[in-house]
Amino acid sequence: MSHFTAEKKANIFKTFGGAETNTGSIEAQIAMLTERINHISNHLKTNKKDFSSNRGLMQMVGRRKRLLIYLSHNNLTSYRGLLEKLGLRK
DSSP states (O other): OOSOOHHHHHHHHHHHHSSTTOTTOHHHHHHHHHHHHHHHHHHHHHOTTOHHHHHHHHHHHHHHHHHHHHHHHHOHHHHHHHHHHHTOOO
């Protein structure tokens, strides 16, 4: 039920993870979650009463927040670069 195609996922992993097969890098995981969060946010703008999607969105936001905290503690320069690339915390 994913809205991502294999090419789009590979492009995200290549851009943020360094290689298409590097799906475990923190930067790639955060970028993937950000794409999913943006997609579900747009869905919820038109479907305001979809509470199960809203709960899933809140879980994804929390997971992304935990990953960002981990990245900021371990690699601050990568953290700042990722925030700038993704347009988070304007």
